[in-house]
Amino acid sequence: GAVVSQHPSWVICKSGTSVKIECRSLDFQATTMFWYRQFPKQSLMLMATSNEGSKATYEQGVEKDKFLINHASLTLSTLTVTSAHPEDSSFYICSARPSDRPQETQYFGPGTRLLVL
Amino acid sequence: GESVGLHLPTLSVQEGDNSIINCAYSNSASDYFIWYKQESGKGPQFIIDIRSNMDKRQGQRVTVLLNKTVKHLSLQIAATQPGDSAVYFCAENISFGNEKLTFGTGTRLTIIP
Numbered sequence: 001g002a003v004v005s006q007h008p009s010w011v012i013c014k015s016g017t018s019v020k021i022e023c024r025s026l027d028f029q030a031t032t033m034f035w036y037r038q039f040p041k042q043s044l045m046l047m048a049t050s051n052e053g054s055k056a057t058y059e060q061g062v063e064k065d066k067f068l069i070n071h072a073s074l075t076l077s078t079l080t081v082t083s084a085h086p087e088d089s090s091f092y093i094c095s096a097r098p099s100d101r102p103q104e105t106q107y108f109g110p111g112t113r114l115l116v117l
Numbered sequence: 118g119e120s121v122g123l124h125l126p127t128l129s130v131q132e133g134d135n136s137i138i139n140c141a142y143s144n145s146a147s148d149y150f151i152w153y154k155q156e157s158g159k160g161p162q163f164i165i166d167i168r169s170n171m172d173k174r175q176g177q178r179v180t181v182l183l184n185k186t187v188k189h190l191s192l193q194i195a196a197t198q199p200g201d202s203a204v205y206f207c208a209e210n211i212s213f214g215n216e217k218l219t220f221g222t223g224t225r226l227t228i229i230p
Contacts, residue, residue, distance in 0.1 A: 004160075006160075032216060034216070034217075034218075041125050042222075042223075043206060043220045043221060043222050043223050044161065044206070044220045045220075046217060046218065046219075049216070049217065093160050093161070095160075097216060105151055105163055105166055106216070106218065107163070108153075108160035108161045108162070108163075109160050110159055110160045111158070111159060111160045113158070
């Protein structure tokens with residue numbers, strides 16, 4: 001199989017604090033992982049592409065200094081929401097594609113629900 | 118800031134009937150398309166995919182049709198079951214291997230017992 005996990009599954013934090021979300025590929029290696037954000041009743045919007053061993057590539061309109069991405073290994077990418085504010089409350093979802101199976105599509109994690117008070 | 122919330126298109130189908138979910142994609146250069154199912158509070162789950170050199174592909178109870186002329190994609194689910202109730206998204210990829218996916222707005226499918 002191809003399983004992607006996220007931790008935590010949900011988090012509540014105070015405004016101004018930072019929150020780190022982990023994305024792990026459990027049974028495969030992924031050179032590239034993706035971070036999406038989904039607001040209620042809306043579609044998934046790609047935030048950034050996380051590249052193992054190099055800087056992430058951010059989509060237009062996404063602040064790289066606010067959403068810090070680190071892809072330190074072939075099975076782990078982290079997204080840190082710095083100085084979170086209520087408008088950052090959302091469902092954050094990561095995905096990964098097996099590096100050794102480029103013909104396969106991306107596999108998605110279960111998501112992390114962030115609520116900033 | 119946060120975008121204004123949009124009302125998802127909805128489709129209600131009697132259990133056992135067939136359902137068709139439609140999607141208009143945006144980029145004529147897209148050559149790979151995927152349908153995902155998302156249940157409440159969960160991440161998207163892969164259903165079926167199709168490359169642009171095909172116009173139809175079948176899976177178990179599902180069929181995807183691609184009409185490149187009008188940039189239209191559809192997902193047919195046969196003999197619907199209560200577990201099929203979810204939001205369905207189409208996604209397009211400009212170049213398989215490019216990996217970046219653009220998601221459609223989604224359709225909420227409700228199966229009526």
